Amino acid sequence: MPVAKGSTIDPARTRAAILEAATAVLYERGLDGIGVAELCTRIGVSKETLYRHFGTKEGLVEAMLRQRSERVVQWLAAAAAAAGDDPRDQLAAVFDALQQWYDDPVFRGCAMLNAAAQHHVETVRAITARHLDRYLELLTGIAERAGATDPQVLGRQLLMLVEGATVVAAHHGGAGAGEHARHAALTLLSAAS
Amino acid sequence: MPVAKGSTIDPARTRAAILEAATAVLYERGLDGIGVAELCTRIGVSKETLYRHFGTKEGLVEAMLRQRSERVVQWLAAAAAAAGDDPRDQLAAVFDALQQWYDDPVFRGCAMLNAAAQHHVETVRAITARHLDRYLELLTGIAERAGATDPQVLGRQLLMLVEGATVVAAHHGGAGAGEHARHAALTLLSAAS
DNA sequence: CTCGGATCGTACCGATCGGTTCGACCTTGG
DNA sequence: CCAAGGTCGAACCGATCGGTACGATCCGAG
Known part of the structure; x- marks a missing residue:
């Protein structure tokens, strides 16, 4: 589905749609695994539009990583919060949510880590570090x-x-990974209090 | 230092030298972060020589990953073996060795995981999976x-x-990472026996 | 109805990519 | 001493890269 025809009611909507579609493609193929030209045809947008919204391929990548990090962290935090007040239940809920992610057929590992592994650009590494910060904050809170x-x-x-x-x-098979990690996490939690 | 001048006593020596030097550069810059031309000047070898020995950039990458995986696993296994007969000591030794690695200024994460994050090629993913297999074998033995x-x-x-x-x-700072992981590992080991 | 702007499609740019070829050189084995 | 072959350096190849330019089209606001 083309993002828009002619002038769109809301340019911001176009940007969001590009971000959404590009995220999926770049996650599947890898940041350098697809050129801007093919990326544009895949997501149904012209190069000019993409470049007006993001300036650069790097700009698109950064915007996408920021959004993705935000979403993942909030998703995990929500899963923990929904598990009630017991910190043990919250911790278990985090790993249950992770297992759900691992079972998704499009799962290809953490997008931020994958990106940092290929782009040595400082901004990308900073986004990844910030992402781990937020994870750490969540877990330390528990x-x-x-x-x-x-x-x-x-x-x-x-x-x-x-x-x-x-x-x-991601690299060795996801079956049971979340459960095994959850069990280990709860063991550590018990031993540390 | 140029790998060789004119005919070398042993062509296999040339291949080994290329592998050695290329590994360092590709690990530092990322597999796609440097072209074959620049790579060749950096390691002091001509493109023709490199291509005769490895056929393809992918071939070089695979050879390098195989060698690297071999070395890392044997290095960890040796560290464990040198720690004596107590499995707890062996496990602790593994994480102490890892901490040593993290402290190396050129440390940039696991080369196999980095490679798998950017090259979706099946052979690369297979090498990475095999690498994790060998890790798992070592740890399961303990x-x-x-x-x-x-x-x-x-x-x-x-x-x-x-x-x-x-x-x-790799992405959040290595100070104390090995020690924290070692402590967690020993806790899990205690709880599981 | 017209005007401004967002979009499309395509052509185009210079740079770089992975890979090949070639002539010259050097070293070793016979 | 000479042939064989490993190596170098540089030129060269077609393809693709990220990014720009342009005319045509379409839509919403006035």
């Missing part, structure tokens, strides 16, 4: 509420489990 | 010798910790 002796350290260990589970799921 | 109830599951959880620690160290 550790604190669970009364961990050292919530900072436990949070970081849980972050490693989250990222490790994602890596293993 | 879990078995430690008398874990379910060595397969514990091995996979330890694999997640290893990969997670590497990801965090």
Whole structure:
């Protein structure tokens, strides 16, 4: 479906639609795995329009990574919040949500880590670092509420489990990865409080 | 330093030297972050020589990933073996070795994972999967010798910790990552036996 | 009804890509 | 001492890259 014909009611809508469609394609093919020309035909938009909205391919990539990071973190936070007040339930809910993600046929690992692995550009690496920051914040919060002796350290260990589970799921098969990681996380949580 | 002048005593030596030098450059710059021409000048070899030995840039990448995977796994296995007979000591030694790696200024994450994140080629993904297999084998062996109830599951959880620690160290700062992961690993090992 | 702007499609740009070829050189084995 | 072959450096190839320019089209606001 073409993004728009002629003038669109709202240019911002066009930008959002491009971002949405480009995210899917770039995640599937890799940032350097598809050229701007083919990308444009795939998402049904002209190069001129894309470049007016994002200036540069890098600009598009950055906008997409920012949006994606935002969404993923909020999604996990929501899953935790929906699990009730018990920090253990919240932690379990995070890994259950991750397992859901791993089971998605289009799952190809963490988009931010994939991007940082290929683009050594500073802004991309900064977005990835910020992404891990927000993960860490979420997990440290759970550790604190669970009364961990050292919530900072436990949070970081849980972050490693989250990222490790994602890596293993992406490159070694995702079946049961979330469950195994959840079990390990709860063990660490028990031992640390 | 040029790899050789005129005919070399041993063409295999040339190939090994190219592999060695190319590995460092490609790891630093990313597989697609440098062209074959610049790569050749950087490592002091002509394109013709490189192409005769590896046929293709992909061929070079695959050879380099295979060698690298081999070395990393054997290095970790050696570190574990050198720690004595106690499985706990062996596990701790693995994470101490990892911390050493994280502290290396040229550390840029796991080369296999980085490669798999950008090249969707099947052979590259296969090398990465095989790499994780060997990691898993090492860790499961430790879990078995430690008398874990379910060595397969514990091995996979330890694999997640290893990969997670590497990801965090690469993208979020490596200080203390190995120690935190080691502590978590020993906690899991205790809880599982 | 007209005007301004968002869009399309296409052609085009210079640069770089991976890969090939060739003549000259050097070294080693016979 | 000479032939064989590994190597170099540079030229060269077609393809593709990210990015720009332009005329045509369409739509909404006045």
